[in-house]
Amino acid sequence: MTESSTTDAAASTELESRYGAPRRSVPVKSQRWMIIGALILAFGALVYVTVGNTVGQLTHNDVGYTITSDTEASVDFEVSKDLDATVQCMVHVLDNSYAVVGSRVVTIGPQEGSNPADRSEYYRTDVRTESRGVTGVVDSCWDVD
Known part of the structure; x- marks a missing residue:
């Protein structure tokens, strides 16, 4: 070495x-x-x-609205839920200062179908208002069970 x-x-x-x-x-x-x-x-x-x-998630999306008159509006929305679930959604009509001038609770029952795509459906509801609204929205949805 x-x-x-x-x-x-x-x-x-x-x-x-x-x-x-x-x-x-x-x-x-x-x-x-x-x-x-x-x-x-x-x-x-x-x-x-x-x-x-x-799976099992409850979602809602605003689709559109129509101000029919000073005392009425229509709100279009989409709800995705389990097929056998019953849910309720709070729909509001707002004026130009974002104050609620009309509201309605809509109950949506079980629906038919077996595909995951059948979880979503579109709905339209009429809402009476105190004064002329400028927009319609879905505030929230929840399970009734």
Whole structure:
């Protein structure tokens, strides 16, 4: 053994005792399989969260409104719910200062269908008002059960 290799070995031993043994790198093939596994798990979690949140969720969207007269308005809206659920929605007609000038609770019963696309339906309701409204909205919807 030469003097330089002895010095290198001593320096290496000294560094290992001070900082620990050098890390071994993970083989490229193992890294690739770990990345593929992580991507599969992430995709599975995404599908689980997406499907889990849409099943049984109650949503409503304003579609439109018609101001019929100074004392009446029609409000069009869409409700997505479970097919066998009964829900109620609070519909408001507002004036230009966003004050409620008319409101109505609409009850929506179970509906027919078996596809997930059948969960959504459009509705129109007439609302009596105290004064002329300028817009109609669905404030909220809730399960009656």
